[in-house]
Amino acid sequence: xxxxxxxxxxVTLSEEAFLTINCTYTATGYPSLFWYVQYxxxxxQLLLKATKADDKGSNKxxxxxxxxxxxxxxxxxxSVQVSDSxxxxxxxxxxxxxxxxxxxxxxxxxxxx
Amino acid sequence: xxGVIQSPRHEVTExxxxxxxxxxxxxxxxxxxxxRQTMMxxxxxLIYFNNNVPIDDSGMxxxxxxxxxxxxxxxxxxxxPSEPRDSxxxxxxxxxxxxGQPQHFxxxxxxxxx
Numbered sequence: 001x002x003x004x005x006x007x008x009x010x011v012t013l014s015e016e017a018f019l020t021i022n023c024t025y026t027a028t029g030y031p032s033l034f035w036y037v038q039y040x041x042x043x044x045q046l047l048l049k050a051t052k053a054d055d056k057g058s059n060k061x062x063x064x065x066x067x068x069x070x071x072x073x074x075x076x077x078x079s080v081q082v083s084d085s086x087x088x089x090x091x092x093x094x095x096x097x098x099x100x101x102x103x104x105x106x107x108x109x110x111x112x113x
Numbered sequence: 114x115x116g117v118i119q120s121p122r123h124e125v126t127e128x129x130x131x132x133x134x135x136x137x138x139x140x141x142x143x144x145x146x147x148x149r150q151t152m153m154x155x156x157x158x159l160i161y162f163n164n165n166v167p168i169d170d171s172g173m174x175x176x177x178x179x180x181x182x183x184x185x186x187x188x189x190x191x192x193x194p195s196e197p198r199d200s201x202x203x204x205x206x207x208x209x210x211x212x213g214q215p216q217h218f219x220x221x222x223x224x225x226x227x
Contacts, residue, residue: 032213043117043204043218044156051213089156095212100144100168105155 002027006090006104013080013111021075021107023064023090031094033057033066033073038087038106047075047088080111115139117219119205125225131193134222137186138207146216147180147190148204156204162188163210195226 006023013019025031032051036044048057053068064075073090090104118137126132138145146161160170165182173180177196182188192199202223206216 034215036218043220044206044216045218046215049213049215091216093213093215095210100161101146101158101208101216103156103158 002031002092002094002102004090004092004102004104006088007107008105010108010110013109015082015111015113016079017111019075019077019080019084019109021088021090021109023073023075023104025071025073025090025092025102027071027092027094029094029096030068031092033064034091034093035062035064035073035075036089036091036103038089040086044089080109082111082113085109085111117205117207117217119203119219119222121222122220123223123225125227126195127227128196129194130226131191132195132199132224132226134190134203134205134224136188136190136205136219138188138205139217140186142207142209142217143185144208144210144216145182145188146206146208147188148206149201150204150221151201159190197226200224200226 004025034049035047037047038044048059050057050066056065062077064073087106087108089106093101120135147159149157159172160180162182180190202221204221206218208216
């Protein structure tokens with residue numbers, strides 16, 4: 001079946017550092033890709049998405065590009081803030097092949113002042 | 114628009130008791146998901162429904178767990194009898210059966226079984 005792999009962390013950065021969280025996937029078909037963020041004590045929130053190759057999703061300074069050739073959807077931010085400390089989940093959905101949502105294990109990010 | 118609504122937000126009960134978690138999906142969404150999240154096992158899909166019909170319940174841990182969706186606007190997850198190892202945060206999420214549409218999560222129910 002389809003699967004998502006991401007670096008599990010934890011990742012610890014200083015404020016204003018550059019962030020990359022790697023995500024790769026395996027899928028039978030042509031999935032849609034998502035990044036979710038979970039702040040302490042809260043549910044998962046959609047951060048950004050991309051639905052076809054070379055699409056770039058962006059939100060709140062975060063970006064990720066759908067790379068079909070490398071089956072990747074890496075999350076990046078140029079300058080992280082303390083408020084970005086959270087757990088980040090990569091996910092895919094492939095309804096064409098009957099595959100509903102598959103989540104990666106999550107990556108915990110801690111940003112230090 | 115109202116998001117996914119879960120109740121209760123917190124539940125503390127003694128082992129052996131019946132626990133019922135409730136979820137109201139976003140209006141118009143036709144897929145509903147129940148997840149469990151723990152530090153040890155991470156986020157686990159328990160069951161999901163399409164158009165009120167259970168599609169995949171392979172994640173339900175054992176017969177003590179059951180889920181129903183009697184109509185498009187309400188679902189329950191029941192644990193009977195409850196055990197301390199059921200302590201976790203339980204999330205409900207909903208989405209539309211449309212390519213590219215995300216899941217929307219509720220705030221979760223934090224369940225503690227003593």
